[in-house]
Amino acid sequence: MKKFIFFYATLLLSLSAFSQTEERKWNIGFHGGLTQYYGDMGNSFYQTDQASYAFAGLSVSRFLTNHMDATLFFSRGELGYIDHSAKSTTDSPNSFLIRHNTGNIALRFYLTKSQAIIRPYLLVGAGLIWYESIYSLQDEHFVFSLPTVGAGLNIRMGPIVSLQLQESLLLTTADHIDGVIAGGDNDMELFHSAGITFNIGKQKDTDHDGVTDKKDKCENTPAGISVDLTGCPLDKDKDGIADYQDACPDVPGLAGLKGCPDTDMDGITDKEDRCPTVFGPAEFKGCPDSDKDGVADIDDKCPGTKSGYKVDVKGCTLDNDKDGIVNEEDVCPDKAGILAFKGCPDTDGDGVADNDDRCPTVVGPIVNKGCPEIPKVDIQKITLIAGKIYFETASAKLKLISNSSLDDLAEILTRNEAVSLTIEGHTDSDGEDAYNIELSQKRTESVRDYLIQKGISETRLTAIGYGETKPIADNATAAGKAKNRRVELKTNF
Numbered sequence: 001m002k003k004f005i006f007f008y009a010t011l012l013l014s015l016s017a018f019s020q021t022e023e024r025k026w027n028i029g030f031h032g033g034l035t036q037y038y039g040d041m042g043n044s045f046y047q048t049d050q051a052s053y054a055f056a057g058l059s060v061s062r063f064l065t066n067h068m069d070a071t072l073f074f075s076r077g078e079l080g081y082i083d084h085s086a087k088s089t090t091d092s093p094n095s096f097l098i099r100h101n102t103g104n105i106a107l108r109f110y111l112t113k114s115q116a117i118i119r120p121y122l123l124v125g126a127g128l129i130w131y132e133s134i135y136s137l138q139d140e141h142f143v144f145s146l147p148t149v150g151a152g153l154n155i156r157m158g159p160i161v162s163l164q165l166q167e168s169l170l171l172t173t174a175d176h177i178d179g180v181i182a183g184g185d186n187d188m189e190l191f192h193s194a195g196i197t198f199n200i201g202k203q204k205d206t207d208h209d210g211v212t213d214k215k216d217k218c219e220n221t222p223a224g225i226s227v228d229l230t231g232c233p234l235d236k237d238k239d240g241i242a243d244y245q246d247a248c249p250d251v252p253g254l255a256g257l258k259g260c261p262d263t264d265m266d267g268i269t270d271k272e273d274r275c276p277t278v279f280g281p282a283e284f285k286g287c288p289d290s291d292k293d294g295v296a297d298i299d300d301k302c303p304g305t306k307s308g309y310k311v312d313v314k315g316c317t318l319d320n321d322k323d324g325i326v327n328e329e330d331v332c333p334d335k336a337g338i339l340a341f342k343g344c345p346d347t348d349g350d351g352v353a354d355n356d357d358r359c360p361t362v363v364g365p366i367v368n369k370g371c372p373e374i375p376k377v378d379i380q381k382i383t384l385i386a387g388k389i390y391f392e393t394a395s396a397k398l399k400l401i402s403n404s405s406l407d408d409l410a411e412i413l414t415r416n417e418a419v420s421l422t423i424e425g426h427t428d429s430d431g432e433d434a435y436n437i438e439l440s441q442k443r444t445e446s447v448r449d450y451l452i453q454k455g456i457s458e459t460r461l462t463a464i465g466y467g468e469t470k471p472i473a474d475n476a477t478a479a480g481k482a483k484n485r486r487v488e489l490k491t492n493f
């Protein structure tokens with residue numbers, strides 16, 4: 001019994017999941033009729049010599065489309081067969097009587113639209129049959145009806161009540177309900193039914209605003225919105241914007257501003273406009289900025305600022321270092337300086353501003369970028385050092401004998417901070433041109449990297465490999481080739 005109740009409950013829940021678009025979504029019906037048997041004992045379909053076996057039924061239907069609905073049909077009744085050739089019931093092995101309960105879910109396909117008075121239809125579905133342990137059966141049975149098919153007529157007698165006539169055939173999944181298993185064909189049951197059905201449900205109100213669709217002049221009103229008798233949202237200030245969309249529901253306003261007024265027509269509502277009677281941009285909350293410095297006139301303490309100059313929150317031009325020269329005209333805006341150097345200081349007083357002075361704390365000529373001139377003796381040393389830089393054969397690796405010379409070079413460059421150095425590498429003509437270019441470049445980079453490790457800034461060092469392109473001697477002789485394999489060091493400022 002529990003299985004039976006659970007099965008029907010499941011079917012009912014499944015049916016309730018169908019969607020509906022008609023005003024009255026559901027239909028419930030009460031039915032009655034006769035059942036007939038077809039099986040191993042014989043065929044009583046449409047025969048009149050058999051006893052009448054009645055049933056009562058209940059249906060629940062759900063509208064799906066204009067030509068289809070889903071229905072759940074329950075019935076309870078009896079089914080049997082009488083062998084009239086027997087002389088008595090004791091001599092009638094081919095007779096039986098059982099009580100059965102059915103539950104079927106099916107789709108009905110209508111040949112006419114839902115507005116028609118007479119609607120013929122076809123039915124297809126499946127269900128469960130419960131045979132009780134009474135009369136001919138000693139044990140209860142559960143079998144399926146696969147499929148359930150049928151046809152019928154729905155005769156509309158009004159907007160609510162209809163008459164329904166239906167013939168439905170249940171092909172069971174069992175061949176033993178009649179007590180006989182033979183022939184290999186499953187038992188079948190035929191239901192002749194007539195019933196009265198009732199459409200139930202409220203009239204259609206798609207937007208659920210309490211006004212039916214027939215009276216609703218404003219369809220699709222959002223949920224929870226108060227409406228008038230015609231189903232339209234309330235508009236207290238009569239500005240054409242419904243109260244639920246009106247940010248100023250008590251004052252007439254503009255649709256583009258959610259129903260709020262804008263006296264100066266600058267696109268900012270009066271309640272948000274700092275200058276509601278003067279036209280101004282949104283970035284200044286409706287106030288003008290005459291000098292275009294990013295500070296509204298109402299807040300600007302220094303009106304008339306030059307175009308493009310940055311200002312503080314009061315609208316006054318910025319002067320970070322407080323040297324009297326505004327940032328836009330100050331080359332050194334974060335260090336106090338003098339007008340002659342465009343706002344930059346000259347710490348050592350050598351006439352070269354600190355931002356251009358390579359040696360800002362030591363006096364030096366302008367031609368040396370504010371640094372003292374490099375002594376001639378240092379220039380001579382650099383020339384000599386260039387001839388004492390040696391590499392492993394066919395390699396960019398420096399020989400150890402070169403280290404002391406390069407240490408002296410680093411010391412000279414450290415003392416002369418304004419000096420930059422170009423390291424040029426050259427080879428003889430032996431080997432491919434591309435190979436020589438690459439080798440000479442790597443050798444100059446080895447010299448540069450050594451000096452960087454000694455603390456010389458990379459920005460002061462330039463490494464260029466020329467390969468065999470700039471010979472100073474004849475490559476046809478060994479002596480000439482030796483001269484061409486060289487490193488040259490050139491100083492500049």
